[in-house]
Amino acid sequence: MTKHDPKDYSWLPADVLAFIAKTDAAYPPDAVNFTIAEQRAFYDKMCAAFAPPHPEGLRAQDLSLNGVPCRRYTPTAPREGVTVLYFHGGGFVVGGLHSHDSICAELAEGAQATLISVDYRLVPEHKHPAAYDDCIAVAEAVAGPKILVGDSAGANLAASVAATRDDIVGQVLIYGGFGRDLSLPSFTRHAFAPGLTLADIEFYADLRYAKGRPEHDVTSVPMDAEDFSVYPPTALFSAECDPLASESVEFAARLAEAGVPVTFTEEPGLIHGYLRARTMADGARRSFENITTALRDMVTKASDQ
Template identity: 45%
Template sequence: MQPKPFPSEPGILAFHKRCEEFYPADGVDVLIEQQRRWYDALCAEFDAPSPEGLTRQDELVGGRIPVRRYRPVEIATQTRILYIHGGGCVVGSLESHDAICAEIAHAAKAELVSVDYRLAPEHVWPAAFDDCFEVLTWLLADGRPLVVAGDSAGGNLAAGIALKAKAEAVGGIVGQVLIYPGLGGDLKSGSYAEMAEAPGLSTADVRHYRDVLKAPPENAFAHPLKADDLSGLPSAYITSAHFDPLRDDAAVYAERLFAAGVNVTYRDEPQMIHAWMRARFMSEGAQEGFRQICLGVRGFVGTL
């Protein structure tokens, strides 16, 4: 039997060990309520102090979609950031990614809005997608530029709403930041085979989340790799984890964007596993990867 793929960086290995103390490897097999309790506890374990002076404001979009607005003490741009959290469209919330959103807003010197979209299995596709697109159009209504960003399932949603904005001639998106996104790869070849048993996320986990979400397999908004034409999309910063079945989704999408004439920066973090942003205070590789994400965001919002 082939050994499971594991990184060698001590910090990321310590991070993975701590994660498994909160969220066991077979966690997708338990009731969704338990999964969400485990995920919330795991996220809280890696929280960090809020940047000094940063404020938060919770509100509703369209009277039903919760969002959280982050305003750092110094705002140096009119461009805002829409952040979409990960969690397979099954777990995650405004709270799960609160510290990450606060740090990105602070680093970018830009206002950031995080969206609490509806989750599966209670709300299957396109509920989460529709919520995110509604918040996108709400933010763009005042004519200010916007960067869309997200991790994992949030990266999928960010790429998908950028595609829909292009299809509907909705202007104003100046960048997309896709962090270890799942974009609709075949689940059989490339990193899906090589990293099928990777720590933190397995190919079986990815299949499970797709089954729960019930997105149409050929729909390009749900699976951006299915899109025929990527020309005219916003500039992109895409980052992946080497030890992650989703790695090739990010790499192939970056290649296709570049071939379509889109300005793209792509980084594969060689020692990282899925969800490595949470390891930014434990792992040198994660710390540098997160710094690069913040630089990518700053380039799009104009605060470099």
């Protein structure tokens, strides 16, 4: 077997392979074949296995904003004048405040920004646009300029919110899905990638909508935007071995063509969900540092204005 075999990822770095093995031990690669309750239990177990303690001095408080459960992270020296909103990944089906708790804590402390994690409603119990509506409700409840951060499904939500509000001053989007074109190269090249497969993506998409995906809806497909210049400065991060990778490439190109300040980084040798690998894989740790730096730069610029 060679590196070009679409089902062989044995060429990945040893620390990434160890991350995959630890992930698979808690969250089966065929988890979509289990019940929703079982998938959520698997996901919670997996996330707990990759959850280091909060940075010393950081404070976390649960609260409700416009009826949406949230968790606010206050770092040791928060910059004033801007708030970060975090939308978690999980295919719109799994995850919550608990799943991304340590990620949010470290980002808040690293960027020295007050960060609010949003516990939006999940499918299949709450179809689109419930998750988007919850994210908008929190954005409305938080005064002043905001920077959005999201991974995977959360990156999709962040971009949709950014397209429909004028008080978003930046966004950091991590291995997200932004369009509807499954002919893009990565969907074929990495259809069987560890961490997320094309079949997984199709499963989540089928669950998200009550009557099928709408033909044109920027609240669910950010690249449906008629005018990409509405987007704020953006930092995009993708994983090389991810069926969604090409969507970040395409989204970055659209933003650049519209004159939006944008940076794009494709992380070599990493897979979807690599934020959890930051404590055990060198590439993931470096990427998390780059993500934190991108967020800190946005926070600094916003707070100085």
